[in-house]
Amino acid sequence: MNTILKSFRTLAFAGTALALSATGLSALSTPALAQAARSPQIDQAVGALRAIGTMRADFVQTDRGGQSISGTMTLKRPGRIRFQYQKGVPFLIVSDGSALTMIDYEVRQVQRWPIRNSPLGALLDPNKDVARFATLNPTSHPDVLSVTVKDPKHPEYGTITLVMTRNAGAPGGWQLDSWIALDSQAKRTTVRLSNQQYGIAVPDSTFRWNDPRPQVRH
Template sequence: MSARTFAFLFAAPALVAAAPVQAPVGDLAQVQQHLQSVSSMTAGFSQTDRNNRVLTGTMTLKRPGKIRFQYQKGVPQLIVADGSSLYFIDYQVRQVDRWPIGNSPLAVLLNPKRDIAKYAKLNPTSDPRVVSIEVHDPAHPEYGRITMIFQKNASAPAGLMLQGWVALDSQNNRTTIKLSNQQLNGNVSDGVFRWNDPRRQGPRNR
């Protein structure tokens, strides 16, 4: 995985059925309500990049502004947002890349106060149980775009459960994220989003 594509992480295209039927407009408001109702999430994830390389790990989210992608053992990389910036840390080459959170479509997951109606649209699906929204900033195409997939679930906040997303960067490189074993609104310590800087300390266990 390159630093260019790290900030754009998405749900399996298979979750969106092939024959399009326009989703109800009210679903966008339901997504907004869901995002505002979820303060934290932990989940397993499976990431597939443009070369069909698959990595797994654990995602931890705490709103506003914090997320961590802890990769499987043996992958010397880490993605963390600490509330203001999104970092890609490569412990093998002792490199850290930083982006402002607002410069990534992933910001839609991190800031529940943003009005998604201003920069998101519903994608058609043929399954009434699936809600798909595409997020991008027309003023900044270099930020890429993210399509989030939700499954309708009466027991979940606002009746939706995030299943994952598909991200496309400005070079049309696709990254797919599928979530599993989602746990919502649990107690998550801010310490989860701290990380060791390899530029000062060298490669080590995170």
């Protein structure tokens, strides 16, 4: 487990934060949607992600070495998300809509990034035109969509590929099933979702966290 934790201490933020693509895409402006409409499939993917109000799902995060850690993802528009890792993994990742926070309870460390500076900020920053960075990938099945997003002007943001499957029970008729993140150092992280639930009650307190850092007394 120590080896896994060392690996995921590096990759946890970069990999799971990219799930905010669902939130970032949901905030696309009208010009962006017009751009996406040039490809009906991309338009469908954007529409489905925009339709998510709240969502909870189990996830399994796998690094390029094949080591996996699981947990629960909770999302609430606009821009809030929480990755609660399995018992024994001292990490927590939370977004309050403006910044992403990674808390490492083992070493009592907190790291916080403005969304615009996070991996793939083109996805996470609602002020950016995400659709013009999207590319549709061919798939062997008409009920599977694969969309890759990369900002050529900001290679440091990395690349994310979203995989969605047709599902009548999901908002917009398409369900986000997985994503593959490749950061600027070519570190690959795969996240697979299961047991997706939509439209559930999610209190705002879900996105609060306890600060493990020692308090300085004045």
